[in-house]
Amino acid sequence: MTALTGWGRTQPSVATVVTPANEHDVLDILSRATRGVIARGLGRSYGDAAQVSGGIVIDGRGLGGIGPIDESTGEVTVGAGTSIESLLATSVPKGWFIAVSPGTRQVTIGGAIAADVHGKNHHRDGAFCQHVRSMRLVTPTGAMTVGAANDPEVFWGTAGAMGLTGVVTEATLALIPIETDRVLVDTDRCKDLDALMAAMATGEEDHRYSVAWVDCMATGSSLGRAVLTRGDHARREHLDAREQGRAIAPSASGLLRVPWRAPSGLLNRASIRAFNEAWFRRAPTHRRGEPVSLGAFFHPLDFVTDWNLLYGRRGVVQYQLAVPDRSGETVRRAIELLATSGVPSFLAVLKRFGPADPGFLSFPIEGWTLALDMPVGPPRLPGVLDRLDELVAADGGRVYLAKDARLDPRHLPAMYPRLDELTALRARLDPHGVLNSDLARRLGV
């Protein structure tokens, strides 16, 4: 029996953890289970998505392996337990990058499908599963290979469904070609939220990647001050002549720097405020075309291992909302509510989403998405987040289940109107309700 929590370390529960080595083992577990079963990757979902108390947690990391990369299409077949980090360590030296990268490389492919993760390029490229050509899905009633063309219901029902349709054991992904291992980055400091949102709403098509870090503790005329970074993969011709010879480092060493181990409980109201201030001040007012390593651009937090420990014993919650384009005002009210409630929040992330993805439970909807990290502890925090739920639900928005640890379940059907389709699919694939998680129980999925 092992106690498990999500990345936020908020809701421990105990389960039996098993590590199947292949599809046959997974099928065996699922077909014989009398308790709830859920798959888990690297435990990066914040809440209780990858745990099932009193049940069986399948540690997907035994399902590894990276196949050869097809040099003409960029397609590669990988085990679901393969991390994005190890995939990139193999693919980047060969000139291939992952089409959609979340904010950390410490995510398995299975986890990326389960959450249908998005990256800084959602406005252009959609979420992760749009680049999955096919996947092998093991359900309690059998295993199948599904793609968006041959079985759209199971494929899109599984995308973003938090592991509740079955266990993905393998997937074929389409990678994108890169000429260098650097990103050319434009940085702009925005003095307030209006300036930021105006800058983001215009010219989003000019860059493949775009993200803003917002200081949610600044109030008054600085409310929503932010650092906007936008970038594109550097082409060989963008590098100096002497660098063009080694446009991609052979070992991807810049990508995989040894992380710094964080001390526990370092973050508090004062240190978060100081960090946010320093982050804002250190950013250049405007800078164009600065070459940055892939790791520094895509996964800045990976340089600190176990950074969740910084929040101390009671852990951290992340609240990520998505609202339609017309609801820019809700983004403002969310930041305002947080800044004025005195609840400390580490740098928040604001992004633009492109059109919604086809997954029944995929999170993105066209418009804005805001992600906020907050330590558990301030007595006002639960109420502030409940208030945000109401604003978001009233706007036709939603919160991201991969981050959630506290949503009021009554909002779920409005936030995810295709929930019924998932329920019908699960009844077919898993008639005895074997697949379950603490998140599913909490939200009544």
Added chain:
Amino acid sequence: MQDAFGNPQRIVVLGGSSDIARAIAVRLCRERARTVVLAGRSEALLSDAASELREAGATEVPLVRFDAAVPSSAAATVEACLEAAGGPVDLVVVAVGALGDQALDEDDATRALEVVNATYTWPVAALSALRGRLVAQGTGRILVCSSVAGVRVRRANYLYGGAKAGLDATCVGMAESLRGTGVALQILRPGFVRSKMTHGRPDVPFATDVDAVADVAVAGLSSGQPVLWSPPILRYVFAVLGLLPQGVWRRLPG
């Protein structure tokens, strides 16, 4: 399932007509609690509590009857409550006890037994029936209402105080036994509480009321502190009182 802030969704209250337990349940229903199993002796009091909980947001409030004077009923009562809950239970509140009447009870074996059975034996039997069930769940929390009467026992209520002392000490040990199981046991130690149980008795220093105790209990569910004192200052007061010579302790008011 409980959320990141320790708010439970499905709870069982043993001693459902206790003022403190009821006030705790009302607060939890205002947050995420929707199913509350109320177990107690008086149908009328339980029904009354149930309607208050429904107003606060509960959707399912099954009632279970039991008599704490009969310790052998504890296991079946726990079983019936878990059954009625209809799924994993996030929180069990144990608020069972009888204050008795010390003057009448202290020279009467039958009456003394009633106090001890209701305050110590029945709750311990119930906790023993509960423990394995929650451990198998891999999650859950138990909140046991103890009392400062058991922290240092007084002449004026040594039967009740002694039974609470036994319960409290048993729970300290049980909480240790639960480490690493996903289940936690927290002990609530209120001071003198103005409630229906103490109606008509004179106030003592640091007396508190039901709402204040419930606030401490609910905040404690979020913080996860193993022992909750109400008012919180009693933690320090009793650290000192525990050191007083018996001759001084005897002369203190209350």
